[in-house]
Amino acid sequence: MKQNNTSKETNCIHSKFRDKDASGSINTPIHASSSYDYRTPAETVYPRYYNTVNQKEIVQKLCALEEGEDGLLFASGMAAISCTLFALLKAGDHVVFASQLYGGTFNLIKSEFPKFDLGFSFVSGNNARDFETAIQPNTRIIYIETPSNPLLDIIDIQVVAAVAKRHNLLTVIDNTFASPVNQNPLALGMDVVIHSGTKYLGGHSDLCFGAVITSAEIAEVLYKSAVNFGGSINAMDSYLIERSLKTLAVRVQRQNENAGLLAEFLSAHEMIGKVYYPGLKAHPGHEIASRQMRGFGGMLAFELKITDVQAVDCFLNGLSLIQPAISLGGVETIICSPARTSHIKMSREQRMEMGVTDSLLRLSTGIEKAEDLTGDLDFALNLVKQQAGNNMPA
Ligand SMILES: Cc1ncc(COP(=O)(O)O)c(C=O)c1O
CATH class of the missing domain: 3.90.1150.10 (Aspartate Aminotransferase, domain 1)
Structure with missing residues (x-):
C-alpha cells in the first residue's frame, strides 16, 4: 500500500486506489449506502467497518501523503485521538505526554484516563533526557504534538522516536498543525500520526473529521477497537474530504x-x-x-x-x-x-x-x-x- 514515490501535490490529486465506475467518471462516485451485499466480497462492507470505497479512497491518499501503510478515518480529531489511545492501552498502562497539547487532548487525559486506571506524566522540556526520565516500567506510549497548539512549541521528532525505540515504546504524534504537506513524522521514526482533519485536511471550515495513519500492523490493532467504538464517517463527508484533499x-x-x-x-x-x-x-x-x-x-x-x-x-x-x-x-x-x-x-x-x-x-x-x-x-x-x-x- 505504500506509495510515496510521487510529489505531495500529485498525491493530493491522484490515488492508486481507484474505484472508477462504468461511467468513466474521474471522481470517486459517492456510495451512499449503509447496506451492502455480504455474499460475494472477501470482507463485508459497512460504514462502521471503515471499509467503504469512499473511506478507503481517502485513507489511500493520506497514506501516500503521510508515507504510511494504512489508516482509519473518524468523525472528529478527538475520536481519532481517543480511539488510538484506548486501542493501544490497557488498564495499568502509563503514557508520557508532551505538556504542550491541544486543550481537548489534555481534558481527555485528565478526565478519562483515571476512570480506566491509566497513568500519565507530562513532560515540559523537549530534549531526550526530559522524556527518558518520565518513562516508568508500565509506560507504553510517548505522545507529542509539534508544532503545538497554540504556542507552536517544537519537539525534535527523531530524538523522541529514538528514546521510544530504546525503551520499546510506541510513539504517537498529533500532526494537525503541520499537515502532511509540511511534516511527515512516520518517515522520522514515529509509529502513529493523527490529524484533526477538521483543520487543514478539510480546509474550508465546513467539515469535522479525524484521521490516523500508521503501519498495517498497528492499523489492524486500531481497527479492532474502532469497530467497537464506532466513530466512522459517512459517504457525503467522505466525498467532501476527498474533494478538499485535492487542493491541500x-x-x-x-x-x-x-x-x-x-x-x-x-x-x-x-x-x-x-x-x-x-x-x-x-x-x-x-x-x-x-x-x-x-x-x-x-x-x-x-x-x-x-x-x-x-x-x-x-x-x-x-x-x-x-x-x-x-x-x-x-x-x-x-x-x-x-x-x-x-x-x-x-x-x-x-x-x-x-x-x-x-x-x-x-x-x-x-x-x-x-x-x-x-x-x-x-x-x-x-x-x-x-x-x-x-x-x-x-
Ligand atoms: C492540534 C489539535 N488536535 C486535535 C484537535 C481535535 O480535533 P476535532 O475538533 O476535529 O475533534 C484539535 C482541535 O482544535 C487540535 O487543534
Missing part, C-alpha cells in the same frame, strides 16, 4: 507563505509584544523545525504589547477582514483567544503553567492576499495605540 498542497503552501509574512509584520510592529512562529529565527525551535518541516505552517500566536482586556477587545473589534472564530486551518484567516476557545476547559493555573495567558491570540492564516491581512492587522493595532494614548508601555 496549494492551500498549505500559500498558508505557509502568508503566515511567514504576517509573523515578520507582527514582529516588527510597535504594538506587538511577542510573536510565536517557528519560521522566525528567534523562535527557540527554529533550527529543529527547519530540519524536520518542509514549511513552517499557517499557524502563529502573539501577544499585544498592552495585554489588558480592553486592549485585546479593542484589537479584535477593530479587525474587519480577519474573523474572531474557533478552529483553524481554513482558507479564511481567523483569530482566537485560546484561553476562551481551544484551552477553555483547562483551569487557569494549568493554562498559565503551559504559557497560555489570558491575552494570547492565535492566528490561523488563510489564503487571502497578504497585504490585505497586514492592512487589517495594522488598522486594528493602531486603534489600540489610539485608545492607549499616553499610557503606552515603553
Whole structure:
C-alpha cells in the first residue's frame, strides 16, 4: 500500500486506489449506502467497518501523503485521538505526554484516563533526557504534538522516536498543525500520526473529521477497537474530504507563505509584544523545525504589547477582514483567544503553567492576499495605540 514515490501535490490529486465506475467518471462516485451485499466480497462492507470505497479512497491518499501503510478515518480529531489511545492501552498502562497539547487532548487525559486506571506524566522540556526520565516500567506510549497548539512549541521528532525505540515504546504524534504537506513524522521514526482533519485536511471550515495513519500492523490493532467504538464517517463527508484533499498542497503552501509574512509584520510592529512562529529565527525551535518541516505552517500566536482586556477587545473589534472564530486551518484567516476557545476547559493555573495567558491570540492564516491581512492587522493595532494614548508601555 505504500506509495510515496510521487510529489505531495500529485498525491493530493491522484490515488492508486481507484474505484472508477462504468461511467468513466474521474471522481470517486459517492456510495451512499449503509447496506451492502455480504455474499460475494472477501470482507463485508459497512460504514462502521471503515471499509467503504469512499473511506478507503481517502485513507489511500493520506497514506501516500503521510508515507504510511494504512489508516482509519473518524468523525472528529478527538475520536481519532481517543480511539488510538484506548486501542493501544490497557488498564495499568502509563503514557508520557508532551505538556504542550491541544486543550481537548489534555481534558481527555485528565478526565478519562483515571476512570480506566491509566497513568500519565507530562513532560515540559523537549530534549531526550526530559522524556527518558518520565518513562516508568508500565509506560507504553510517548505522545507529542509539534508544532503545538497554540504556542507552536517544537519537539525534535527523531530524538523522541529514538528514546521510544530504546525503551520499546510506541510513539504517537498529533500532526494537525503541520499537515502532511509540511511534516511527515512516520518517515522520522514515529509509529502513529493523527490529524484533526477538521483543520487543514478539510480546509474550508465546513467539515469535522479525524484521521490516523500508521503501519498495517498497528492499523489492524486500531481497527479492532474502532469497530467497537464506532466513530466512522459517512459517504457525503467522505466525498467532501476527498474533494478538499485535492487542493491541500496549494492551500498549505500559500498558508505557509502568508503566515511567514504576517509573523515578520507582527514582529516588527510597535504594538506587538511577542510573536510565536517557528519560521522566525528567534523562535527557540527554529533550527529543529527547519530540519524536520518542509514549511513552517499557517499557524502563529502573539501577544499585544498592552495585554489588558480592553486592549485585546479593542484589537479584535477593530479587525474587519480577519474573523474572531474557533478552529483553524481554513482558507479564511481567523483569530482566537485560546484561553476562551481551544484551552477553555483547562483551569487557569494549568493554562498559565503551559504559557497560555489570558491575552494570547492565535492566528490561523488563510489564503487571502497578504497585504490585505497586514492592512487589517495594522488598522486594528493602531486603534489600540489610539485608545492607549499616553499610557503606552515603553
Ligand atoms: C492540534 C489539535 N488536535 C486535535 C484537535 C481535535 O480535533 P476535532 O475538533 O476535529 O475533534 C484539535 C482541535 O482544535 C487540535 O487543534
